[in-house]
Amino acid sequence: MTSLARNKATAAAMVVAAGAGVWAGQNGLLHLPQVQPSATTSETSPATPSGGAIYYRDPDKRPFYSMTPRKTDDGRDYVPVLASEDVNFDAEPAAEVAPGERKIKFYRNPMGLPDTSPVPKKDSMGMDYIAVYEVEDSDDGSVKVSLGKLQRTGVETALIGRQVLTRTIKAPGVVQLDERRIAVVAPRYDGFVASVGPATTASHVKRGDELVTLFSQEVVGWAANLGVEIDADRRKSSNKTEGNGRSIGAARRLENLGAPLEFIDAVRRTGQVPNTFIVRAPLDGVVLERNAVDGQAFKAGDVLFRIADHSVVWMMADVAEGDIDALKVGQPVQVTTRAWPGRVFKGNVAIVYPHLMKETRTARVRIELANSDLALLPDMYGDVAISTGEGVPVVAVPTSAVIDSGARQVVLVDRGEGRFEPRAVKVGRRGDGFAEILDGVAEGDRVVVNGNFLIDAESNLQAALKAFSEPAKPEVTP
Structure with a gap:
């Protein structure tokens, strides 16, 4: 084989190995197992490699791999990598659990399929089934997730506290003259x-x-x-x-x-x-x-003349029907316009008109804005942001912590050591990034705010596995 042909074969092998996740290990994204020297005691001896060869690596540990047996340029064989020696995303570190502390209840399919076994076995690809311990298979409704998986997926939690909910209502608006600041000269x-x-x-x-x-x-x-x-x-x-x-x-x-x-x-x-x-x-x-x-x-x-004072103008905003309940006279408002990018005009809600526009199902809101430099011109469009809220702190969680199915809302309470409890809550008012919790959790609880859908999926998987592992109830004949 020529040198050019060998290089092409090596490149093809690297691409295939990258698809299997090995390339990630060589680049520091994952830790590939290293062959440890033999020890004199059984306590420090590594487990005997098991499983079939899933790929072959360069004998000098260079980043060259092959899916089939092959030789180096100098005639040496590539080293086979067995299934147990490859990267395992789900296994916990061996030092975390002492032998005999946990009892294995059953083994589940490593690919997440609804297939369990009472004894150790391998799937069709030679991968070992994953042990499910009794302590993990809790009946209290909680779910156990490995600490390694939590770290890799970026699961974040936060303590529940009291927040002042501020809800920003956004609406389009048009500048109009203040009716009280217009005069005519008519003899x-x-x-x-x-x-x-x-x-x-x-x-x-x-x-x-x-x-x-x-x-x-x-x-x-x-x-x-x-x-x-x-x-x-x-x-x-x-x-x-x-x-x-x-x-x-x-x-x-x-x-x-x-x-x-x-x-x-x-x-x-x-x-x-x-x-x-x-x-x-x-x-x-x-x-x-x-x-x-x-x-x-x-x-x-x-x-003969019509004169208007532009030092104070009105911004007439059209607010959606569903936001009317949060509007009150005197609430602070910020207005931005295309004519003055980056500039914010501040004002207050002067009046909420007592009728709806049936064509758009919106309510007209009048906002008074100071305009001493005459920057705001009549009929100019603007984007209105009205800050609403009661100003009283309430028990609230980030909105990302609430899993809303439409029929009910659930949060995941962190119970420590990788165990999470789904808990139904009653959600009240919502603000900018927070939701008021009326019932279900209390101040001081820790809930998942990022990655909760991963834990929710893990909970559904464990529930399905548990259903498969339970013995079928005998049918009662009349």
Whole structure:
């Protein structure tokens, strides 16, 4: 055989051996048994290898294997590896149990098949049946799992304690303006626009900024009446600084028409009636609408400007019907948006609307958000996270500890030394990663939080094996 052919054969043998798990032993993932030197006493002598040869390894312990007998390049035979010398995943260390402490009840199939034997035997592949001891075959409903298997599969346990359950409700939302922070400039009189100020649509204005200069025959007429009344009052009164109050009628009419207070004060102070007057912004905000142009005529009630304060906005969230019971006014809320990735806006639940939207089966929730830098714009989408909870610690376990079959819930209680007891529990409220336990376990118990399905499967297997090993009950004939 050429060197190239030998290398190809060696590579093929390594692939086959890797499939059998041997490659893992050479790479430190598993510990392969080593041949120990003979000892002088029977107590330290290793057990006699048994079983048929399952593969062959290089005589120099190099990582070369073969599924059939073969020779090295220098003509030496590969060493056969018997079944008892291969890796055993289920066997416990011999030092853990002294001879005579446990009594073997029966032997089970090493591949997990429902086949048992009262005496030692091998399966069709030459693998020894695994002994089941009486201490493992407990009648108290618990299940015994080897410590080695627990370590390899990463089974984790945790003590049961008291937790404050916080449940986060997530929902989509849309930014809307605060209804209480919107104002319109709509005169209560007919008139004309003399000139429009610098404010335009989408520009930011402050309270008192000039918006528009108007002329109104009705306003000017009542202002003239106010001037006449003030002049007549002053002439007839002995105290010209105070007057006798007969000018109240015209002033009240101007106030009812919505004439600017500075215009009314100017007439009172000077006795002169200007032809036009200035209308100013009623609040700080952004101009949403600008319907006024120079020279335009308008009727009473026409909207010349619409202004909204964006410093506080509403986030209208649609919460699923099943989450309504957890919502309360004042709960903290966090909002994220696509427009500002990584930024979190904080607010509180202001109101839960008292009706459902039948099309989506959701409830509308109003959330107030501070928006001093105007980052949140109307009609912007956001993701809402509402933190709910009572704030009172309760007995709770991680949700991963609960095995929920739909009809009942079970947790696995760790009783020590690899023994676990399935225990039915009554689950209450659920929070972020925890579930309240109303009955079944108590504070201080240790339960499995990771790998519980492995133990559950082991329990089902042992129950099946136990059923196969029990003698059949004789049938009762009538």
